[in-house]
Amino acid sequence: MDRTILGVRGMGPTKWNLKPDGITPSILCPVVSQASVSVIDRPLATPSGLTTALRSKPSSRPHISHKILTLISRETTSGRFIPEMDGLRFVAISMVILFHLNGYLTAKSPLHYVAPPDTDWLARLALVGFHGVELFFVISGFMLGLPFASHYIGGGPKVSLERYYLRRLTRLEPPYFVTLLALFALAIWIQGKNTINLFPHLAASCFYLHNLIYGSSSPVIGVAWSLEIEVQFYLLVPVLTLLFAIRRVRLRRFVISLLTVSALSLQTVFLPSHNRLSLSILAYIQFFFIGFLLADVYVNDWKEAPRLRLYWDVAAAAGWPLLFIVLRSDTLTHWILPYLVFLLYYATFRGLLFNRFFTNSWVTAVGGMCYSIYLIHYEVISALGRVTKKITLGGSYWVHLLIQLVLVGPVIVLICGLYFIVLERPCMRRDWPKRLRNRAAEFILTKRLFLRSSRVGRERNAENFTRQTRYADPVTEDKCTYSSMP
Numbered sequence: 001m002d003r004t005i006l007g008v009r010g011m012g013p014t015k016w017n018l019k020p021d022g023i024t025p026s027i028l029c030p031v032v033s034q035a036s037v038s039v040i041d042r043p044l045a046t047p048s049g050l051t052t053a054l055r056s057k058p059s060s061r062p063h064i065s066h067k068i069l070t071l072i073s074r075e076t077t078s079g080r081f082i083p084e085m086d087g088l089r090f091v092a093i094s095m096v097i098l099f100h101l102n103g104y105l106t107a108k109s110p111l112h113y114v115a116p117p118d119t120d121w122l123a124r125l126a127l128v129g130f131h132g133v134e135l136f137f138v139i140s141g142f143m144l145g146l147p148f149a150s151h152y153i154g155g156g157p158k159v160s161l162e163r164y165y166l167r168r169l170t171r172l173e174p175p176y177f178v179t180l181l182a183l184f185a186l187a188i189w190i191q192g193k194n195t196i197n198l199f200p201h202l203a204a205s206c207f208y209l210h211n212l213i214y215g216s217s218s219p220v221i222g223v224a225w226s227l228e229i230e231v232q233f234y235l236l237v238p239v240l241t242l243l244f245a246i247r248r249v250r251l252r253r254f255v256i257s258l259l260t261v262s263a264l265s266l267q268t269v270f271l272p273s274h275n276r277l278s279l280s281i282l283a284y285i286q287f288f289f290i291g292f293l294l295a296d297v298y299v300n301d302w303k304e305a306p307r308l309r310l311y312w313d314v315a316a317a318a319g320w321p322l323l324f325i326v327l328r329s330d331t332l333t334h335w336i337l338p339y340l341v342f343l344l345y346y347a348t349f350r351g352l353l354f355n356r357f358f359t360n361s362w363v364t365a366v367g368g369m370c371y372s373i374y375l376i377h378y379e380v381i382s383a384l385g386r387v388t389k390k391i392t393l394g395g396s397y398w399v400h401l402l403i404q405l406v407l408v409g410p411v412i413v414l415i416c417g418l419y420f421i422v423l424e425r426p427c428m429r430r431d432w433p434k435r436l437r438n439r440a441a442e443f444i445l446t447k448r449l450f451l452r453s454s455r456v457g458r459e460r461n462a463e464n465f466t467r468q469t470r471y472a473d474p475v476t477e478d479k480c481t482y483s484s485m486p
Contacts, residue, residue: 074368075428087358090367092135099129109389113397122398128327133226141291148241149295175424179375211279232281260289290338306349316347316354372420
């Protein structure tokens with residue numbers, strides 16, 4: 001049996017495969033001492049298994065925790081799992097949830113407060129949660145750019161565009177379309193919306209064109225405005241990632257930085273007067289470029305194994321509070337946010353303590369469910385908020401919002417977690433269409449065999465019944481048979 005060694009301290013996750021003929025390093029890196037490695041004898045195919053091996057001893061958790069983590073952790077078919085990204089997804093989706101919960105309460109809560117909600121400190125913090133989607137855009141730029149960066153910079157395998165697009169289709173579309181159709185039905189049956197008026201919005205959302213056609217978010221699935229931008233990015237990735245083909249490191253990064261600054265400058269001139277363009281990738285492309293820049297550093301400088309240093313925790317500790325200060329100003333947000341996010345993500349990979357938090361198994365598990373949470377979290381807030389919005393312990397708005405977050409937050413994770421397990425997680429398997437076809441074929445074959453055996457059984461029972469009802473006529477002594485029919 002192969003064994004795996006994971007280098008942890010001071011150098012990030014570094015893997016060797018221990019085979020009978022010796023040690024084969026997966027990543028060339030400095031030798032670490034025996035005290036700084038963990039040896040595990042189980043496969044690390046799932047994020048929960050990898051993160052658990054890196055961050056804690058396997059025996060330190062109750063058995064039920066392992067089962068839950070295995071159940072709610074994402075499946076990776078590419079073999080590349082980066083727990084820091086799921087940890088950052090956790091922060092991004094938390095910001096979005098807080099933003100929508102605050103919006104619901106300020107519009108629907110019947111309570112009166114000692115001060116207007118928009119002057120409350122927690123409400124002001126919640127309002128900037130809208131920018132959580134921009135954190136997602138940087139993550140998308142990093143994750144989708146990474147295979148191309150590995151090919152052009154690190155000499156990795158060439159990315160198959162057919163598999164790339166097929167993966168986007170089979171991974172993301174089933175949960176999206178199920179949610180879209182379910183929300184369309186609920187809007188008609190529960191909210192009483194007109195089917196004829198709503199159907200064009202449904203059709204536009206099916207093809208991710210609602211932003212471009214209507215210049216606004218969809219009344220069927222409001223959160224899909226950012227997903228439409230993501231789809232535009234998916235289509236452009238093979239072209240945009242040609243930036244990684246530039247051989248000289250400084251020139252490549254200069255070009256990416258120049259494109260980022262150019263996008264920011266052009267947006268100040270053209271976007272304010274165009275609603276449709278402001279809801280397109282043209283308004284957010286700088287965040288995807290920042291993700292490319294981080295992927296460049298990850299492959300070229302860190303060799304996919306960043307070293308952990310305590311002084312980067314200092315940068316992270318100062319940067320995250322600064323983020324919420326910057327987001328209070330539209331001007332600072334526009335010009336500084338992309339670079340500040342790059343710094344925060346960089347520090348997440350390099351910091352010792354912050355890296356430990358962002359790679360925690362529970363944090364990465366919730367972050368890995370962010371797509372399911374993003375799709376239906378507002379519906380959970382709306383349904384549960386009808387009951388909880390009257391519950392409070394004081395006259396301050398921040399107390400009320402905090403109580404609602406404590407009451408509604410765990411329910412969101414629970415319901416969306418079930419949604420993830422049932423619908424999204426199976427679609428993470430690359431071969432799920434093939435498995436579905438095989439199961440359908442097995443079901444049809446089993447059904448046919450059952451029907452055939454039932455028919456044969458009925459024929460045999462009828463034959464046995466006929467034999468049992470034979471008798472001899474007392475006069476002619478001829479053998480006769482009673483009919484089984486009346």
